[in-house]
Amino acid sequence: MTTSTEMSTETLTNNAAKHICIADIMTTRVVTIDMDDRLTLAKEIFDNVSFHHLLVVDNKQLSGILSYRDFLRALSPNIGTAAELIRDTETLQKRVHQVMTHNPFTIAPHCDIHQASKLILDHDIGCLPVLDNNTIVGIITWKDLLNAYCLR
Numbered sequence: 094m095t096t097s098t099e100m101s102t103e104t105l106t107n108n109a110a111k112h113i114c115i116a117d118i119m120t121t122r123v124v125t126i127d128m129d130d131r132l133t134l135a136k137e138i139f140d141n142v143s144f145h146h147l148l149v150v151d152n153k154q155l156s157g158i159l160s161y162r163d164f165l166r167a168l169s170p171n172i173g174t175a176a177e178l179i180r181d182t183e184t185l186q187k188r189v190h191q192v193m194t195h196n197p198f199t200i201a202p203h204c205d206i207h208q209a210s211k212l213i214l215d216h217d218i219g220c221l222p223v224l225d226n227n228t229i230v231g232i233i234t235w236k237d238l239l240n241a242y243c244l245r
Contacts, residue, residue: 115209116202118241119223119231125150126159128190135164135189146220148229149193155222155229157193162219167192199224200233210238 126135126147135147145161169181200209200221209221213235223231 113206115204119233121231128156130189132187133185157195158197159193
């Protein structure tokens with residue numbers, strides 16, 4: 094059973110969270126990859142960074158997202174092992190558009206973190222590209238949202 098003090102604290106927290114704009118917490122240094130690039134390039138990027146999502150572009154317009162999970166699913170499990178064969182390494186020659194998530198959900202920078210959280214939870218996704226007039230301006234992940242809720 095919750096007390097009235099707990100309920101009003103929870104209401105204040107939820108109301109404060111609703112007023113945190115995506116623009117205030119999004120990552121603005123976004124790494125993109127072209128939809129016709131090969132997975133070898135994605136591997137090189139993922140091997141050298143700490144994030145797990147690449148925005149996929151075609152003519153500078155967002156086309157999709159390549160998550161690290163999508164990338165791993167596309168590869169042969171024998172890569173880098175003693176059982177590796179030529180056909181295993183050839184999986185790295187696939188094009189990004191063959192394994193990416195097409196037409197991803199997006200969010201605008203003026204939206205609040207409650208809206209972003211709802212989209213991520215409702216659609217079971219890990220991130221949202223942030224677009225302003227169809228231009229990529231950032232990315233927001235579930236970790237960014239969790240940090241915002243914890244820090245505010």
